[in-house]
Amino acid sequence: MNKLLIVFLLAATISYSQDTSNSWLVKRYSEKVLKYLDKEKSLSSFYNINGKGISIYSSGQNKSLNKTEFFIPWEQLNDFRLYSKFNSQLFDYYLNGKIENFPDTNFKKADTIVSEKPLYGYRIAIDPGHIAHDLQTGFLEMKHLKFKRDPIHGAVDSVEIAEGMLTYATAKLLKEKLELAGAEVILTRPNGTSSFGKTFQQWKKEDLKKTTDSLLKIGELQLSQKNYFLSSKAKDRDIFRALFRDLDLAKRAEIINNYHPDLTVIIHFNVDETNLNWTKPTKKDFNMAFVGGAFMRNDLSSPQKRFEFLRLLITDDLEKSISLSGFAVESFHKTLDVSTAGVLDAKYLTEGCLKTEKTGVYCRNLQLTRYIHSPLVYGETLYQDNIKESQLLNKETDKTKNERIIQVADAYFNGILNYIKSTN
Template sequence: MKTKLILIFLFFCAGHFFAQQTQVSIYQQRFDNYLNFKGALSPFVKIDQSGVKIFKDALSKKNDSPELLIYWEETATFINLVKTAGMDTLEAVMCRKGKNKWKEAELKRYGQNSKNIPSYTEQAPFTGKKIVIDPGHIAGNMDMARIEQKFLHFSKKNYPGLTADSIDIAEGILTYQTASILKKLLEEKGAEVFLSRGNNESTFGMTYADWLQKRKKIVLDSLKNTGDLNATRYSSLMKDKDQQFFWDFFRDYELAQRVKKINSFQPDITIIIHYNVDEKNTDWVKPSAANYTMAFIGGGMTADVFKNLKGKINFLRLLLSEDLAGSEKLSALTVQQFNTSLHIPIAKQADALYLKDNCLSTASAGVFCRNLALCRGINSVLVYGECLFQDNVNEYPVLSKQDKNYFGIQTNERVYAVAQAYYKALLNYFSK
């Protein structure tokens, strides 16, 4: 009898051990294949029987003395906390936690408010789904497009083959039109949709010019007072011309606000819309023959992510939640739509330098892990879509038109086709 009990006990222990081994190897694989860019994070991370450990440096890792530890039994609570609390709260909680295990009361408190997601029906496939659409960049006119350097200007001087006198395309206008159409398509099927910005607006709810006038001094003063900005940088930023200031400060500052604003909506899905260009097309003053489609998801992280607590929290969320798996699935479906309905070839890693040098490829064609601020910071399944090359010789003539109207939005048929491709990919995502 006693032997039998011991055997059962041993069997139970072995089962528990193997279950934990599987869990360790699943997360280890995600770390190796999606997150750890060329081994950059190896000195700081260990995944073992206790959970996921984050170390200050290689020596602390050697001594097995982590500064942060998420135990396996805490992962669900951690994910819930990331998805429901703001970054300030999160940082305070994680700072207190360190490598200690959460007590019963903390597990209960942080595990509350989890979201209840209704299931799919064919009549209203998006009912109850919260979707953010992020129209890339800011520009609603060519002046702003020039400031943020997201524009094409073809003229007869550089490109004698041009039929018009000149062609101007602003990426921020294309992304906003695409987002507005996609919003209508999704809302018709029951989704709750939030656009991260308005027309010609930053995510601060005003134009860049207005922000400079109303907010620049207040924001820089406050950063100087908190010690986040030293006196030299403060005075140099205050003297910056508008375009220089955009690149020295505003661009990153606005992206951080974009992440914050998107997360505060607590989306199930985030669609980030961009239009690409051929990187080898010098100065983009004439068309290129190249055209590729691709999408980015989180991961491909480098050591600088671990410089602050926020980055470590971003890393743990990507490692421990199913956001990366969901993002890869949605992005693969989106790239397939761009390929089949828009007839754009899918990019391979060798097709662009930024894919070769900054990204990890995934098993899904055209989907790459890239350590972009939005891919890293947004707490939901996402697709960062780069549907096509605007400077392509066949794309620019259509993209530069404003000859069609859909749902009251003046645009062209190519932009509408792009919006539809995103819509169909989302339908597939929720139905499969």
């Protein structure tokens, strides 16, 4: 046989065997996209998974021109996973289109010291949702309930609750328990301020002007919008919702990612979304938890979002989040004696989420489930506006002394412990 032909046949065999040996990877990752990431089955123009690796495109047009934004061959999959855990620079590499070589990083070696404490060596980040430390701030951020006394319908006392006060108290109690069990723990915000370490009013006074300047510069804000936000016509609630809230969330993700936690707990208390304006109680009461995924058709509009989509696809953060959240939801049910939400129990679960194999755990593309680079549980325990819960949560000015809050912190703690046990 002619030498050239032999070389050709050999090369063909090698590339053929590479393609078939990768076919299980193609199948696995194609299935993962459909199961957890692509809510409306509308994102196929942004990616391609084949025998060589995974390509990401910035648009359908670029896909048809085969102009990739980023390409990762299967051989680099493990390096990507490892690197994503320790280096926040990965996005810069993404912007280069491919990774030539993964730079050397001093990956932390696992601690070999044996400890009796079950969480020894674990780093845990806790995000207490919202910022309110008083009812007034709860009103400002529109996470506030106020019910009149209505003894005939079971409301023995009038109720006034700000969700941010409940989440902070839960986070503080949970932090204490986790630390006693040996973990290192951070909270993303101090009591009384946002993750910037400032109240909204401080931020408005010191940072609003420069923030609107930089948003204008990068095209996120029009000049007329900037002028409106700086004028006396702009209401605090509008500035909060339109600007401050997302910036505060971005800062929380940054704090968490710089900490490189083994897991992250995001604490929220839910409400019945059909209870208009929350001026009177509801009978509904459920627990649920969110993890990343369920991108909708307009959710891949920036390189950063497409990078997070790829990261969730390649790493096992999502699978670990589902497992952690599964244990948390199970523990919520057991400790709080509140039902776990099924997909038909709230409209957003059908319209904005994908269900996972764990009951009560839903993929949802929220700012924090998207940008946090660790296994996470985004917990939504009980409905604050439930008739019984609102009475219970209303008790105690210092919410760390509230019995229902103590139960919620216990529920998170037991869920985390069961998850850690399952991984050992």
